[in-house]
Amino acid sequence: MPTAPSEVDDLVPALVALRRDLHAHPELAFQERRTAGIVAGALRLLGLEVHEGLADTGVVGTLRIGHGTRSVGLRADMDALPMVELGRSAHASRHAGAHHGCGHDGHTAMLLGAARHLARTRSFDGTVHFIFQPAEEGQGGGRRMVEQGLFERFACDAVYALHNWPDLPLGQAQTRPGPIMAAADRFDIVLRGRGGHAAQPQHTPDAILAAGQLVTALNTIVARRIDPNDAAVLSVTRIEGGHSHNVLPAEVTITGTVRSFDPAVQDRIEAALRDTVAGVALASGTTADVSYTRYYPATINSAPEAALALAAAQAVGLDAAVAPRPAFTSEDFSFLLRERPGAYLWLGQGRTDPGPDGERPLHHPCYDFNDDALPLGVRWFCEVAERALAPPSVVVGPA
Numbered sequence: 001m002p003t004a005p006s007e008v009d010d011l012v013p014a015l016v017a018l019r020r021d022l023h024a025h026p027e028l029a030f031q032e033r034r035t036a037g038i039v040a041g042a043l044r045l046l047g048l049e050v051h052e053g054l055a056d057t058g059v060v061g062t063l064r065i066g067h068g069t070r071s072v073g074l075r076a077d078m079d080a081l082p083m084v085e086l087g088r089s090a091h092a093s094r095h096a097g098a099h100h101g102c103g104h105d106g107h108t109a110m111l112l113g114a115a116r117h118l119a120r121t122r123s124f125d126g127t128v129h130f131i132f133q134p135a136e137e138g139q140g141g142g143r144r145m146v147e148q149g150l151f152e153r154f155a156c157d158a159v160y161a162l163h164n165w166p167d168l169p170l171g172q173a174q175t176r177p178g179p180i181m182a183a184a185d186r187f188d189i190v191l192r193g194r195g196g197h198a199a200q201p202q203h204t205p206d207a208i209l210a211a212g213q214l215v216t217a218l219n220t221i222v223a224r225r226i227d228p229n230d231a232a233v234l235s236v237t238r239i240e241g242g243h244s245h246n247v248l249p250a251e252v253t254i255t256g257t258v259r260s261f262d263p264a265v266q267d268r269i270e271a272a273l274r275d276t277v278a279g280v281a282l283a284s285g286t287t288a289d290v291s292y293t294r295y296y297p298a299t300i301n302s303a304p305e306a307a308l309a310l311a312a313a314q315a316v317g318l319d320a321a322v323a324p325r326p327a328f329t330s331e332d333f334s335f336l337l338r339e340r341p342g343a344y345l346w347l348g349q350g351r352t353d354p355g356p357d358g359e360r361p362l363h364h365p366c367y368d369f370n371d372d373a374l375p376l377g378v379r380w381f382c383e384v385a386e387r388a389l390a391p392p393s394v395v396v397g398p399a
């Protein structure tokens with residue numbers, strides 16, 4: 001049976017307090033020791049098997065009910081962003097330079113709430129692994145958990161996660177089969193001349209001019225080298241070089257990111273970028289070094305699990321729909337989805353407290369998870385586990 005709203009409402013006051021405590025004490029990637037300690041302590045109190053130290057600060061709690069051999073992993077991320085919070089709530093960050101600007105405080109609280117609820121209802125047959133991962137924000141904590149044997153130690157037939165989503169109103173949820181979040185690549189290009197007097201350009205290749213030409217050329221790659229039916233974006237985000245008005249610098253650094261959904265498109269963009277850099281360097285007389293790193297793969301939902309995630313959302317009263325298109329942001333739950341079937345859900349967050357500029361998107365310095373979403377996420381996680389591990393005699397579809 002779907003988890004009725006009243007069944008988790010009694011958990012909400014404690015979850016709100018926990019979420020705000022986590023918000024006030026944000027911890028950066030692989031430093032989530034206080035958070036991991038709170039999570040592990042709470043899971044132990046529930047009587048779960050608790051495993052600490054996977055990927056340094058990761059925690060996995062295991063709840064086995066009945067004799068079923070099926071298993072499911074539910075995942076939350078615990079880390080905060082390296083940024084200053086400008087919010088002024090009573091639970092604003094007390095850690096300088098760290099801010100829960102992506103709402104992972106809410107994810108952690110919701111998954112703990114689901115563990116609490118499932119530990120008391122015991123309404124499934126099999127094993128649920130509650131996976132609390134470190135370092136989602138660009139540091140690949142999910143990858144490290146997989147590399148350190150997450151699925152060898154904790155068998156999961158499928159894995160599920162959610163992200164709070166300010167672009168959707170509270171009470172709505174979306175996911176989709178196939179790509180839902182983009183692959184994220186980073187490039188760092190160093191163009192080198194020799195450096196020299198600005199009045200004597202004939203004596204040195206001009207790395208500044210080459211950088212200007214290169215930025216323009218890089219911005220033609222997606223437009224001219226990629227099939228218009230394939231979605232991708234390339235952004236140059238940093239140029240650094242030069243210190244004086246009368247010196248041609250010896251080197252200029254250009255940094256940026258590429259987002260796409262298909263490894264073949266990634267291959268084509270990387271090759272075109274390398275060709276473009278080589279061509280500009282040749283024409284300008286500079287030399288160039290290119291570093292190109294594919295740090296997060298695309299987040300790809302498997303179709304049956306995306307259907308289960310949507311059905312679960314509908315069953316607990318969310319206004320759930322198939323997402324019309326993926327997002328170009330990225331997510332390291334992708335590493336778990338490369339190993340196991342599963343799905344990633346966007347849980348509507350709304351913008352209940354718009355700032356003077358009107359919007360507070362994820363990673364905004366005033367971002368604060370909407371506590372009204374807590375019971376919605378708890379119910380969804382519980383419903384997913386109950387559907388994935390429904391006792392054989394119980395018909396809960398679609399499976």
Ligand SMILES: [Zn+2]
Pocket residue numbers: 101102137362363
């Ligand atoms: Zn984020």
Ligand SMILES: [Zn+2]
Pocket residue numbers: 102103104136163
């Ligand atoms: Zn996030």
